[in-house]
Amino acid sequence: MAALLLRHVGRHCLRAQLSPRLCVRNAVPLGTTAKEEMERFWNKNLGSNRPLSPHITIYRWSLPMAMSICHRGTGIALSAGVCLFGLSALVLPGNFESHLELVKSLGLGPALTHTAKFALAFPLAYHTWNGVRHLMWDLGKGLKTPQLYQSGVVVLALTVLSALGLAAL
Template identity: 70%
Template sequence: SAGVSLFGLAALLLPEQFPHYLAAVKSLGLGPALIYSAKFALAFPLSYHTWNGIRHLAWDMGKGFKIPQVNQSGVLVLALTLLSSAGLAAM
């Protein structure tokens, strides 16, 4: 989350507008696999915190405290994180 915060702060403080920096990244000629990987790396922590936050809301309501349920919800969070990160990176 520190990286995302720094990225957002830099976006506010840098002198040029977003299209300028987007053109600079495109001019580097990076392959689609590298760009997808970078987008996935940015989307993963945001997705994980979102899904795990929903998991914690269920815990706040007193649901899912048995060990099998904890394990199942953990696997579900990881699966949803991977799927949503892949979808966001594909945008």
């Protein structure tokens, strides 16, 4: 909160080309706590009867918006999965081959096995292909609205094909 106020005061002083002495009146008074400043902020805003900021539910969801959220979610899920896999390798007895033999001995059937492999491969493939898409954006390519949707569809198609290919291995 204080950083935002300082930034505002600095910009106001630079824009008005005033001396710093004249801009001090906008600064936060010394000796106030963050809690007091937040109470003052909310009392001022609630007393003015201004509308609150709109919540995300009023926005119409678009493909780039949903894919951005999913990219973050798959990144978190993949990080958590790698951490859990590493911890389980340290804690559980046996080695990877013995765990693989245990899964094979369950006799789950090819349909369930391929579905599980697809479910594991899908986030990895999605995060990888969408990461390539983000790298292209960093290069300044594909930033127009139609291109955003086209690249989104391409990422989804490549994701499904890649996940199917990995699940078939």
